[in-house]
Amino acid sequence: MMTPMPAARPIHRDVVSYVRRSARMNESQLKAWQKYHHDWVIEVDAAERETSIAPHAHVDWTARFGRQAPLMVEIGCGTGHAMTALAETHPQANLIGFEVFTPSVASTLSRLARHNLSNVRLVVADGAQGVEMLFEPASITELWTFFPDPWHKARHHKRRLVNPRFAEIVASRLVPGGVWRLATDWADYAEAMLETLDANELLVNSHDGWAPRFEQRPLTKYEQRGLDAGRTVFDLTYRRR
């Protein structure tokens, strides 16, 4: 009798905070991608899936920006509204945006081109891994996570970007005094963020509970959707000791 073939070894996959939807771009996104990705998108070697980062990956940010400057990072920058606004108000900083959904990155490219911004770079990869693997300890001045995917079903909470392990990584990568700004329109996620970040010994809440709305954060369709549905928007600001 023939020995049955062993089952193929499953590809190792960690729990991630996103679902890779079909990454089809519309015509204008395709044009923007082709025209501009060389100017703003940094290629990082991928691991077992397109959006995960290879263990040996490294980026020399000073070389990639052509200057040394404070590093500010956004995870899940979507179509780049906040990135663009913050790049304009922080010309002295080097801004890096992580986004896994390529069509949104293409839309961001059009926006960056319209605003003629040279202090931004984009990485199409998992930003949670990116912060850990592509940044030295105590090297990020500010980190932004605005409206991370809420994963509201209890069985999906493990996929939420903001969790104790990620908080530990962020705290280690922020410079002393560095700032982490967060926003969400899901009350239970907001409570979980507050609890998780309060429990981290290196992070200190800059306010007594919720922060006032970060005035430099433009209103995006995600925030508007939450408001239209009658949800409250919660901002949080923490500082590394």
Ligand SMILES: C[S@@+](CC[C@H](N)C(=O)[O-])C[C@H]1O[C@@H](n2cnc3c(N)ncnc32)[C@H](O)[C@@H]1O
């Ligand atoms: C709900 S949207 C919010 C987009 C944007 N921050 C805003 O406020 O309009 C969440 C975004 O985060 C992206 N995302 C989720 N997890 C990510 C990760 N680990 N790394 C990079 N992008 C991620 C998703 O693809 C999506 O574009």
